[in-house]
Amino acid sequence: MAFHKDILRIDCEAETKRICSFIRQQVGDMRKAGAVVGLSGGIDSALSSELCVRALGKEKVLGLLLPEKESSPVSAEYAGKHARKMGIACETFDITATLDAFGVYDRRDSVIRAVFPDYDASWKSKISLPADLLSRDALSFFTLKVQDAAGNVRSARLKNEGLRGIVAATNVKQRTRMVSLYYYAEKENRLVCGTTNKSEAVQGFYVKYGDGGVDIEPLQHLYKNQVYQLAEHLGVIREIIERAPSPDTYSFVVTDEEFYFRMPYGTLDLLLYAWENRVPVGEVGAVMDLTEEQVKRAFRDFTSKQNATRYFGGAPPTLDSPN
Amino acid sequence: MSGERNARDGIRDQFRGFIIGNFAVPGGEAGLKNDASLLEEGIMDSTGVLDLVMFIEETFGIQVKDEELTPENLDSVDRLVTFVEKRTGR
Numbered sequence: 001m002a003f004h005k006d007i008l009r010i011d012c013e014a015e016t017k018r019i020c021s022f023i024r025q026q027v028g029d030m031r032k033a034g035a036v037v038g039l040s041g042g043i044d045s046a047l048s049s050e051l052c053v054r055a056l057g058k059e060k061v062l063g064l065l066l067p068e069k070e071s072s073p074v075s076a077e078y079a080g081k082h083a084r085k086m087g088i089a090c091e092t093f094d095i096t097a098t099l100d101a102f103g104v105y106d107r108r109d110s111v112i113r114a115v116f117p118d119y120d121a122s123w124k125s126k127i128s129l130p131a132d133l134l135s136r137d138a139l140s141f142f143t144l145k146v147q148d149a150a151g152n153v154r155s156a157r158l159k160n161e162g163l164r165g166i167v168a169a170t171n172v173k174q175r176t177r178m179v180s181l182y183y184y185a186e187k188e189n190r191l192v193c194g195t196t197n198k199s200e201a202v203q204g205f206y207v208k209y210g211d212g213g214v215d216i217e218p219l220q221h222l223y224k225n226q227v228y229q230l231a232e233h234l235g236v237i238r239e240i241i242e243r244a245p246s247p248d249t250y251s252f253v254v255t256d257e258e259f260y261f262r263m264p265y266g267t268l269d270l271l272l273y274a275w276e277n278r279v280p281v282g283e284v285g286a287v288m289d290l291t292e293e294q295v296k297r298a299f300r301d302f303t304s305k306q307n308a309t310r311y312f313g314g315a316p317p318t319l320d321s322p323n
Numbered sequence: 324m325s326g327e328r329n330a331r332d333g334i335r336d337q338f339r340g341f342i343i344g345n346f347a348v349p350g351g352e353a354g355l356k357n358d359a360s361l362l363e364e365g366i367m368d369s370t371g372v373l374d375l376v377m378f379i380e381e382t383f384g385i386q387v388k389d390e391e392l393t394p395e396n397l398d399s400v401d402r403l404v405t406f407v408e409k410r411t412g413r
Contacts, residue, residue: 139362139392139393141372159377160373160374163370303363308369308370
């Protein structure tokens with residue numbers, strides 16, 4: 001099929017039926033009584049839960065809100081509103097005390113203080129990659145940005161040791177959520193329904209044994225653009241559809257684009273499709289009004305991220321594994 | 324002329340040693356082409372970039388600026404050698 005700008009358009013009703021059939025099949029095969037979905041207030045978990053409701057009925061779907069002290073307040077507000085709209089049972093478990101007990105905030109803050117010695121708990125922090133890859137070529141390196149109580153922002157490039165320290169601490173948030181989801185899933189004989197989409201999965205934008213630790217991934221064949229199409233089709237609330245996607249794990253607000261992707265999802269998805277399907281660079285550039293150099297730059301970034309996160313997926317290698 | 328070429332060779336050897344010792348290079352020493360893209364060949368990923376920058380800063384005593392972290396400067400052995408030569412004035 002020739003590459004064109006609408007190549008990611010899907011037949012939403014047919015796709016909904018296909019995914020719902022998959023969910024029902026998996027619940028049956030695993031002999032589960034239903035599903036539990038972690039509701040983040042974002043588009044992916046909203047769509048996953050909508051699909052579970054369509055597939056299983058609202059009585060068989062549990063929504064779990066797992067906020068912590070650095071979550072955006074609107075996350076729980078939107079997640080709760082959407083759960084009420086779907087009519088599903090919903091529980092909230094604040095994971096702040098668990099994270100505190102593990103020392104997540106202290107461990108991360110000690111790394112930040114090594115860079116900014118006057119940093120304290122009243123400040124906000126985030127990490128991000130260089131902006132706008134298509135306009136300015138730059139390798140992927142992370143910058144730590146902090147904002148003090150007066151609103152002053154400072155930034156510094158992270159070395160690997162600092163980056164690993166911050167990421168390792170922050171990833172405990174997603175892993176704690178995974179543990180919580182499995183507590184409810186096992187207690188009530190439900191499967192854990194994942195929320196990772198294709199745009200994230202291909203580039204390793206998830207936490208191994210965190211949000212990647214689930215029983216099924218009903219969105220993992222869908223680009224983010226297609227997640228939005230289905231979310232519109234199934235009536236996900238406007239607040240969630242219009243919200244800028246964010247990992248929501250840093251106190252200083254950061255979008256998915258700033259944090260990882262370096263371009264808007266609309267552009268990213270088309271380029272990712274072209275890269276995966278080996279569409280010639282010249283053809284991609286002509287359709288998307290980009291130079292060949294810009295397309296190559298995006299492809300190189302995809303390759304680099306895929307290489308860096310390749311070990312995330314699949315079962316752990318064993319001596320019986322094929323090479 | 325011979326001296327200049329030797330200095331360049333020395334820098335190249337340092338980079339080749341670092342890359343082979345720290346990154347997974349298919350085919351090892353023989354598989355590392357001096358003009359090959361480290362990113363496109365899957366030799367260096369995003370975390371590898373930071374290790375490479377630290378090596379440059381510690382080995383050659385230069386501070387690499389954010390705006391210098393580009394494929395043009397760092398994405399092959401030959402480019403790395405040219406970048407270090409330019410920055411150190413060798």
